[in-house]
Amino acid sequence: xxxxxxxxxxxxxxxxxxxxxxxxxxxxxxxxxxxxxxxxxxxxxxxxxxxxxxxxxxxxxxxxxxxxxxxxxxxxxxxxxxxxxxxxxxxxxxxxxxxxxxxxxxxxxxxxxxxxxxxxxxxxxxxxxxxxxxxxxxxxxxxxxxxxxxxxxxxxxxxxxxxxxxxxxxxxxxxxxxxxxxxxxxxxxxxxxxxxxxxxxxxxxxxxxxxxxxxxxxxxxxxxxxxxxxxxxxxxxxxxxxxxxxxxxxxxxxxxxxxxxxxxxxxxxxxxxxxxxxxxxxxxxxxxxxxxxxxxxxxxxxxxxxxxxxxxxxxxxxxxxxxxxxxxxxxxxxxxxxxxxxxxxxxxxxxxxxxxxxxxxxxxxxxxxx
Numbered sequence: 001x002x003x004x005x006x007x008x009x010x011x012x013x014x015x016x017x018x019x020x021x022x023x024x025x026x027x028x029x030x031x032x033x034x035x036x037x038x039x040x041x042x043x044x045x046x047x048x049x050x051x052x053x054x055x056x057x058x059x060x061x062x063x064x065x066x067x068x069x070x071x072x073x074x075x076x077x078x079x080x081x082x083x084x085x086x087x088x089x090x091x092x093x094x095x096x097x098x099x100x101x102x103x104x105x106x107x108x109x110x111x112x113x114x115x116x117x118x119x120x121x122x123x124x125x126x127x128x129x130x131x132x133x134x135x136x137x138x139x140x141x142x143x144x145x146x147x148x149x150x151x152x153x154x155x156x157x158x159x160x161x162x163x164x165x166x167x168x169x170x171x172x173x174x175x176x177x178x179x180x181x182x183x184x185x186x187x188x189x190x191x192x193x194x195x196x197x198x199x200x201x202x203x204x205x206x207x208x209x210x211x212x213x214x215x216x217x218x219x220x221x222x223x224x225x226x227x228x229x230x231x232x233x234x235x236x237x238x239x240x241x242x243x244x245x246x247x248x249x250x251x252x253x254x255x256x257x258x259x260x261x262x263x264x265x266x267x268x269x270x271x272x273x274x275x276x277x278x279x280x281x282x283x284x285x286x287x288x289x290x291x292x293x294x295x296x297x298x299x300x301x302x303x304x305x306x307x308x309x310x311x312x313x314x315x316x317x318x319x320x321x322x323x324x325x326x327x328x329x330x331x332x333x334x335x336x337x338x339x340x341x342x343x344x345x346x347x348x349x350x351x352x353x354x355x356x357x358x359x360x361x362x363x364x365x366x367x368x369x370x
Contacts, residue, residue: 001042001231004211006069007184009135009157011099013069015206016230017045018223019188019214021281024051025303026218031056034217039064041227047160047186047214048072051300054092061095070095071158071186073102073139074120077113082123086132100158100184101127102137105146114150121155137184141279142259144174151181158184163208164192165201165249166256175209187213193278194288195252198222198229200245206235218285218297254334264327264337269320273327276317277340282310286351295354301365308355315348 002015018038023031035046035057048054049072061068070093074085082103089098103120105111114120127133137158138150150156159178163170167189178185190213191201198215205213217223237245257278264273278284286294299307318341327337355361 001227002206002235003044006158006186006211007178008182009100009184011069011135011184013045013184013212014043015212016041016043016202016226017047017186017212017214018043019047019216020050020053020057022216022218022285023053023056025281025285025300026056027298027300028052028056030298032059034220034223035060037220038217038223038227039068041223043227045069045186045212045214046071047188048093049074049089051303052092054089058092058094061093065095069099071100071102071137071160072098073104073137073160075104076123077110077120079118079120079123079126082120083127086124086127090132097131098133100135100137101133102139102158102160104139105150106140106142108143108146108149111146111149115153121153125155135184137186139188141188144170148174148177151177151183154181156181156183158186160186160188160214162189163187163205163210164190165196165204165245166192166253167258169258171208179209185210185212190215192252192256193284195256196248198226200241200248202226202229203232203235203237203241204245206230207237216281218289254336255340256333257335258333260332263330263332264335265330267327268324269322271317271320271341273337276314276344277335277337280314282307283314283344286311287347291350291354294351295358301363304360305363305365306361308352308361311348311352311355315345315352318345318348 003012004015006013039060044067046057046068048057048070072089076082076085101124103114105114124133124136135157136155138147138156139160140147141162144161147159147161161170187210190205191198215226257274259274259279267273321341323338325338
């Protein structure tokens with residue numbers, strides 16, 4: 001495993017990290033096994049705070065805390081909320097410090113709230129003074145200029161942001177600015193929620209000026225593949241591989257929502273288009289796995305209980321689409337939104353029918369949150 005310096009934090013982090021978004025919906029034994037196997041493969045960067053992912057990581061930390069770099073995050077915008085969330089994270093992880101505490105910052109308005117007196121930055125700065133947090137970070141999905149403004153404050157040590165074969169905008173402004181400030185660079189969505197093959201996506205990303213990447217992992221097999229892809233003798237791409245990357249980019253580009261400022265909105269029927277076509281963990285897993293594998297996966301029982309209700313709600317929203325294509329006319333990337341929604345109208349009913357037959361929704365299960 002290759003290790004890189006995470007900017008001015010001086011932490012040495014594995015090129016491959018583990019994202020927790022998909023781990024949150026797996027049962028606890030499976031999640032614990034994935035974290036442990038990742039550590040055995042040389043992974044030391046763990047991105048947390050989804051569902052009960054912290055509890056799944058805790059057993060590994062009990063044995064190897066000093067060898068692990070743990071990042072968690074919050075949507076809290078005020079100092080008191082951050083203080084409460086830090087304490088909760090410490091309990092869940094079973095540790096007395098968090099290496100990197102990230103503030104989710106999805107808009108310039110949210111950044112202004114973070115920076116206001118008694119805002120989130122005040123809270124995390126105090127936590128750092130208390131030794132509960134080592135470094136401060138920001139996370140954003142869409143408008144990356146928010147991260148640029150955060151970097152310019154001088155407070156931010158690490159950022160996590162999307163970068164992949166299709167979404168390359170960070171290479172133009174964000175990354176050069178982060179390099180100027182020596183900010184650590186952590187990449188989310190390296191395989192674009194499963195739309196890109198790891199065999200091309202991860203080596204391409206490894207050749208960019210980043211420090212670590214955190215693909216979502218939903219199985220040991222996925223983890224092993226990601227690690228194997230990045231253990232090749234040379235990460236430099238051959239001419240043939242560059243050609244393959246370009247072919248993948250062209251195929252996926254027009255299907256990839258950038259979660260931008262909502263140019264596709266408002267939908268006349270009130271449909272949240274980005275959440276329908278891109279930003280839904282459960283649907284992405286179903287699409288990537290297929291019906292049989294999805295039903296057989298070791299889901300957290302509390303999450304499993306909600307599947308039928310979730311997909312029925314999605315189908316109801318899909319039914320509201322009239323095919324007016326106003327969203328497509330406004331989309332800057334030419335995404336065929338209506339065609340994608342029509343495909344979903346076809347692939348949702350078989351899953352809903354199968355879930356209803358299993359009766360998971362009616363089972364008594366432990367609570368679960370996301």
